[in-house]
Amino acid sequence: MTRSHEVPGHPPGRTAVVVGGGLAGVSAALRLADAGVAVTLAEARPRLGGLAFSFKRGDLTVDNGQHVFLRCCTAYQWFLDRIDARDLVTLQDRLEVPVYDAQTGRTGRLTRANLPVPLHLAASLARYPHLSLRERASVGRAALALRGLDLADPALDEVDFGSWLAARGQSARTIEALWDLVGVATLNATAAHSSLALAAMVFKTGLLTDPGAADIGWASAPLGDLHDGRGRIALDKAGVxxxxxxxxxxLTPDVTGGWQVALETGPGRGTELTADIVVLAVPQREAHALLPEGAVQHPEKLLQIGTAPILNVHVIYDRQVLPQPFVAAVGSPVQWVFDRTQSSGLTGGGQYVAVSQSAVEDEIDLPVATLRDRYLPELERVLPAARGAGVREVFVTRERTATFAPTPGVGALRPGPVTRAPGLYLAGAWTATGWPATMESAVRSGLHASAEALSALGLPVDDGVLEAA
Ligand SMILES: Cc1cc2nc3c(=O)[nH]c(=O)nc-3n(C[C@H](O)[C@H](O)[C@H](O)COP(=O)(O)OP(=O)(O)OC[C@H]3O[C@@H](n4cnc5c(N)ncnc54)[C@H](O)[C@@H]3O)c2cc1C
Incomplete structure (x- = not known):
């Protein structure tokens, strides 16, 4: 990573304003504060955590959408350690994804063996019942081709993953029952609508680096307990x-080479802060609105980054219907179903499951009644124990701009952390981290932006953090 931007004409200062209290902003704020910078973090909403949050619904604590991470998400795990929240997540000892085919009624399992990459997945793939023998063999060949891709090659971003897979002998069924099963959940788009660069990043890092890289983790408490609760405690302790x-x-550059940040603190109320450094860690549209003229070369590119929705259908049954923490489905519109009973605080028996539906542009605005009519029968197909179970409650959470759309060409639209305006840095899952819009990308972006800022301030950068990430 290059370190640029001295703060010209300004003595090495040690004040920063971080705008945006999502994972990118909180990570940047902690890193700057840990290096001795006096940091103020400004967040528009009443809570931290941005797109990964919880809210109260009666006695339940509901996550706005199911979030998972993989063992290879090292930056997000740095973040969990830094906010002292390891005890609030579960990370599989060994990858285990039950995959239920609603058409055949068969369950397959994606697991890993204690073997070197890529053999660690071979046995599971050889037994995967949702593909023919020929299709299973073709997957191995595509995986090897994937392994040979150079992630630094910009040409990868010009190709869509679906065409690339098809050209490597992957049938429509193989794409649906294997590649999209993982890809839709991690990229928030089908292979046909995903940049090969982003898909290759996910599949290479998750499946073809370390044998344990794809072990799955999730919050065992409400997301808000981690990102808002523990996050706030860590920030307080760090002096933010x-x-x-x-x-x-x-945001206005001031004559001394620093920044003035105008803040609205309530209706008709406001204040202004001055700082040597500003880290702008807000979504791309908001960043575009706040960036001073000339701060990035092609600001219009930020508005060309598309967005993609995620829908969660929450269902409370009168009994247990899902015996494992989660199941993935094929042969059904249902994608992934997670058990939320314990983390939501549901009492009085029964089970709370969340159906997590990514890339559902055609469903995101449907009325709850329509979604209920569509998903309850499907859940009975995917979860045999739901047949005949009583449904106590159904509700829906919708995030219309959950992630940026990972379409081919998006890589050229994502700016890096350094702007042309000295002292002003960009962070956010949508910036150029090489990752799709994930918690990992958000934390990485915050770490990169803060490293650039520290370097410009002449403060030491703890490379261990970036290497760990
Ligand atoms: C339903 C759903 C499911 C998801 N599932 C997963 C998953 O399984 N795994 C995964 O890794 N990722 C998942 N993601 C993506 C992940 O949540 C995001 O990529 C990540 O949280 C983005 O963090 P961020 O800090 O970049 O941005 P944000 O979370 O968008 O944070 C930006 C913050 O800036 C604030 N802000 C905006 N404008 C201003 C302003 N002018 N002044 C002050 N504050 C401002 C906003 O209020 C917000 O809090 C999911 C997202 C959603 C919505």
Whole structure:
């Protein structure tokens, strides 16, 4: 990574304002504060955590959408350690994904063996019942071709993953029952709508590096307990001044080489802070609105980054219907189903499951009644124990701009952390991390932006953090 931008004409200062309290902003704030910078974090909403949060619904604590991470998400795990939240997540000892085919009624399992890559997946693949023998053999060949791709090659971003897979002998069924099973959940798009660069990043890193890389982790408590609760404690301990319900409305370079940040703290109320460094860790549209003229070369590119929705259908049954933490489905519109009973605080028996539906552009605005009519019968197909079970409650959470759309060409639209305006840095899952829009990308972006800022301030950068990430 290059380190650029001295803060010209300005003595090495040690003040920063981080705008945006999602995972990118909280990571940047912690890293800057750990290096001795006086940091103020401004977040427009009443809570931290951005797109990964929880809310109360009666006695339940509901996540806005199921979030998972993989063992290869080292930056997000750095973050969990830094906010002291390891005890609030579960990470599989060994990859285990039950995959139920609603058409045949058969369950397959994606697991790993204690063998070197790529043999660690070979046995599981050889037994995977949702593909023919020929299709299973073709997967091995495509995986080897994937392994040979150079992630640094910009040409990968010009190709869609679906065409690339088809050209490597992957049938429509293989794409649906294997590649999209993982890809839709991690990229928030089908292979046909995904950049090969982003798909290759996910599949190479998750499946073809370390044998344990794809072990799956998830929060065993509400997301808000981690990202807001523990996050806030860590920020307080690090000396960061956290201002929630505080929206940045303008960034102005000042004559001394620093920044003035106008903040709205309530209706008709506001304040202004000065700082040597500003890290803008807000979604791309908001970043575009706040960036001073000339700060990035082609600001219009930020508005060309598309977005993709995620829908969660939450169902509370009167009995246990899902015996494992989660199941993935093929042969059904249902994608992944997670048990939320314990983490939501559901009491009085029964089970709470969340159906996590990625890349559902055609469903995101459907009324709850329509989604209920569509998904309850499908859940009976995917979860045999749901047949005849009583349904106590169904509700829906919709995130219309859950992630950026990982379409081919998006790589050229994502800016890096350094702007042309000295002292102003960009962070956010949508910036150029090489990762799709994930918690991992968000934390990485925050670490990169803060490393650039520290370097510009002449402060030491703890490379261990970046290497660990
Ligand atoms: C339903 C759903 C499911 C997902 N599932 C997964 C998953 O399984 N695994 C995974 O890794 N990722 C998942 N993601 C993606 C992940 O949540 C995001 O990539 C990540 O949280 C983005 O973090 P961020 O800090 O970049 O941005 P954000 O979370 O968008 O944070 C930006 C913050 O800036 C604040 N802000 C905006 N404008 C201003 C302003 N002017 N002043 C002050 N504050 C402002 C916003 O309020 C927000 O809090 C999912 C997302 C959703 C919505």
């Amino acid at each position: 001044v956290t201002m929630t319900r505080t929206r940045a409305s303008r």
